[in-house]
Amino acid sequence: MKRKNPDAIVIGAGIVGACTALALTNAGLKVLIIDRGSVASGTTGAGEGNILVSDKDPGPELTLALKSRDLWFDLQEDVGDTFELEAKGGVVVARRESSALMKLADHQRSAGVTAEKVNGAQLRELEPYLHPDISEGVFYPQDAQCQPMLAAARIIQTVLSRGGELVSQARVTDFEISGSSVSAVITSQGTFYAPVVVNAAGTWAGEIAALAGSHIPIAPRKGFILVTEPAPQYIFHKVYDSDYVANVASSDADLQTSTVVEGTRSGTILIGASRERVGFDLSMNYEIVRKLAEQATSLFPVLRDVQLLRVYRGFRPYAPDHLPVIGEDSVVSGLWHSAGHEGAGIGLAPGSAALLTDAIVGRESFMDSNPFSPNRFAGVRV
Amino acid sequence: MKKNVSFSFNGSEYTGEEGQSVAAALLASGLTQLRSTRFNEKPRTIFCGIGICFDCVVTINGVANQRACIVTISEGAQIVSSQ
Amino acid sequence: MIAVIGAGPAGLAAARVIALSGVAVTVIDAASKPGGQYWRHRDSVTGYKAGRSRKYFDSIQNHPLITYINGAQIWSAIRKDNSFHLNYIQDGVERTLHCSQLIIATGAYDRALPFPGWDTPGSMTPGAAQALLKGHGVVAGTRIVISGTGPFLLPVAVGLAEAGAEIEGVYEAQSPLRWLQSPLALLLNPEKFFELVYYAKKIKKYGIAIHFGRAITQFTAGTAQVSKIRSDLTMNNLGTRAVNCDVVASGWGFVPDLSLGGILGCSQAVDGDGTVVFHVDRNQKSSIENIWVAGEATGIGGSDLALVEGEIAGLSAISRRIPLALRVNKMRKQLFARALQRSYPVGNGWQDWLEDDTLICRCEEVSCSHILDSVNELKAEDSRTSKLFTRAGMGLCQGRVCSRNVCELISEAKQVPVVDSERIAYSNRPIAAPISLGSLADGIAEQ
Secondary structure: OOOOOOOEEEEOOOHHHHHHHHHHHHOOOOEEEEOOOOOOOOHHHHOOOEEOOOOOOOOHHHHHHHHHHHHHHHHHHHHOOOOOOEOOOEEEEOOOOOHHHHHHHHHHHHOOOOOEEEEHHHHHHHOOOOOOOOOEEEEEOOOEEOOHHHHHHHHHHHHHHOOOEEEOOOOEEEEEEEOOEEEEEEEOOEEEEOOEEEEOOHHHHHHHHHHOOOOOOOEEEEEEEEEEOOOOOOOOOEEEEOHHHHHHHOOOOOOEEEEEEEEOOOOOEEEEEEEEOEOEOOOOOHHHHHHHHHHHHHHOHHHHHOEEEEEEEEEEEEOOOOOOEEEEOOOOEOEEEEEOEHHHHHHHHHHHHHHHHHHHHOOOOOOOOHHHOHHHHOOOOO | OOOEEEEEEOOEEEEEEOOOEHHHHHHHOOOOOOEEOOOOOOEEOOOOOOOOOOOOEEEEOOEEEEEOOOOEOOOOOEEEEOO | OEEEEOOOHHHHHHHHHHHHOOOOEEEEOOOOOOOOOOOOOOOOOOOOOHHHHHHHHHHHHHOOOEEEEOOEEEEEEEEEOOEEEEEEEEOOEEEEEEEOEEEEOOOEEEOOOOOOOOOOOOEEOHHHHHHHHHHHOOOOOOEEEEEEEOOOHHHHHHHHHHOOOEEEEEEEOOOHHHHHHOHHHHHHOOHHHHHHHHHHHHHHHHOOOEEEOEEEEEEEOOEEEEEEEOOOOOEEEEEEEEEEOOEEEEEEOEEEOOHHHHHOOOOEEEOOOOOEEEOOOOOOEOOOOOEEEOHHHHOOOHHHHHHHHHHHHHHHHOOOOOOHHHHHHHHHHHHHHHHHHHHOOOOHHHHHHOOOOOEEEOOOOEEHHHHHHHHHOOOOOOHHHHHHHHOOOOOOOOOOOOHHHHHHHHHHHHOOOOOHHHHHHHOOOOOOOOEEHHHHHHOOEEO
């Protein structure tokens, strides 16, 4: 069947690929999305749906996060209210000493984040079931939440309704490079030609890049999420302790856990978070399950009587400097990357898509994308 | 002769025979609904009867989502519909 | 130390032979009384050949070498050093059982197929009607219809009739002529003929009408619709009859419970009837050293086979010779089990019975059309992705009731066969039973 070739191919039908495909489609390009599985087969299918500004230090990632958060609400206008997007707000509590958290909040405020210091009484109003001993925290009304798998699927549905295409079960095996430009993607489902190819393959973006002879060091950082039985509403915002911020920024390969608790529309409560570098090992670890349960119940004693139903694991794709990789490949022109968003993929997806699309179509963007450039890995061997 | 065991369900008093499950005792008393579903508020009661399906869940003495078909009735238990 | 998980026929047979051979063994079971499903009882076991259960109950209750831990729900298990740690909840407290050898005999549960109204009170599985009667002395209703497939429908009907219920009819989907496909199994299991005679007498005594090639395909409170169906379960549309009843007990074979063996890494395969079962060798050894599996978890085969497999597993676990007679018995019973599969297949035709709003996932109230939308609109290609979009399988039962049905519904919609790995994925759960966060946090109270 002879079809017109797409203007751009997006590799990856997760949240980053979906947002990128929609941004390109809205900029007038015909987009083909390919994935070795189907929609949300990778990290997006194991995510919580975090759209946070609260957990980022001032810098390029926070700038991207602030813009991206607002773009999520634009997406809801464009795609429809079909993925449980909610400006839920985040409450970060200081369990031990609070000076680090308060200092961070001050810095974030100067970068445009709304960060309200709250005392014990205010915390109790925000979260009545919070442990009474916790008396200091920061409220971030900009933090939001969505259902990430539904978001990816609905966004892709919109792309398809605007002339885009999706080819699933298509494993990329090679690239066709003419001169120093990419001209086609070769897959198990055939060869697809386009002058623009976006590598949005998340935790596997490094492998995809390598097929084009490019070095993008993305590695997996395993995480666990506990899911409880449907419970009465005990938690009203995303609540986490200030250890979370330190762990996100850490390069430690060993297991790190912090406390993240939130309710969902369906009534279940999600509990995280753990980070460890164990390669692509999805095996269960009951000690981590216990640790996360212990942390959650110490923040919310009422959870002691709530039952755990299931546990799921996934891999956050991260780059060694904990910044995403967004931009044109340093060697192969026409090949663009948008990957390595670590645990912030959902939140950063629309912003990354906007940044990348602006670069691809050659217009000015809302921020300088240089800090995210793939060039920073050129010549670096990890 | 089996001993009678009294307990309450949604505020009303019921009796069952010693050793019976909550679900069995309530069914024997003519109750055909243990709860309503949380989205569509449809009536539910025993379905698999052996603790697999969790359709018969009730809150017993404050603990939620207990399977009525496998929990034995105990004297004075306060049971209410879950969800 | 040897532990047996499950106190049904297979587990009891294993424990008994181990104890009689002079070796200590612990039996751990979630129910408060032994017997599993098959020998569920209040005071004593009733029904065909009920007497043979006596010696097993006597062993578990009285034999000095058998330790019996009841009311214990295992939620996880790990292998540490050279032993297995079984984490369980008993009376709301978490405990652990250590053992060096493990015999898994966790049995199976009824497979339910969805149909319009299957979520209405009064609609249940035959296992539920059986458990209520045998375990609690409660008759499920006054006018009862039994529907589905398999020999299990008969003892359920007879038991209920003996207790005074009016059995409106037993609707068996398959024709009994299918047994003619398995002459060897019938020849080698002559005692089954006497069992058949037993039921025939009871059926006559209570005037129970048996209909073949029929199934209940709809239920509203008070009325069930009986349809003529073909062997693949598609509706024949030549006549649907209404039947007055307050209970429909509908069941379509059984599903083995794999959670614990799966957690410990025992390898699995898809059996001829589409169920996922554990690989075992002729001595019931699983793929993991020091773990044996007996009974329904190795393949649905009924209590006769479970008893034999349990005994073999027990003897193997204590390194005793397996007598030739036992092996011959197992061979006969396995032939019979395969004949059961041939005689009572469950085809995909049940999908014909569904309406748009028929629930497929009972826990999360996900309808047929919602699942099909997830395929057609949201591009889900397998049950795992559909689950992420619709929540089907994410509720309290964690897909025990619906996963296979969701999977087959999607496979039919996409015209793509179900792959074994998907069947194995939906049959395994790292959290085998719900456990409170408080218990998890507190760690384990050592026995």
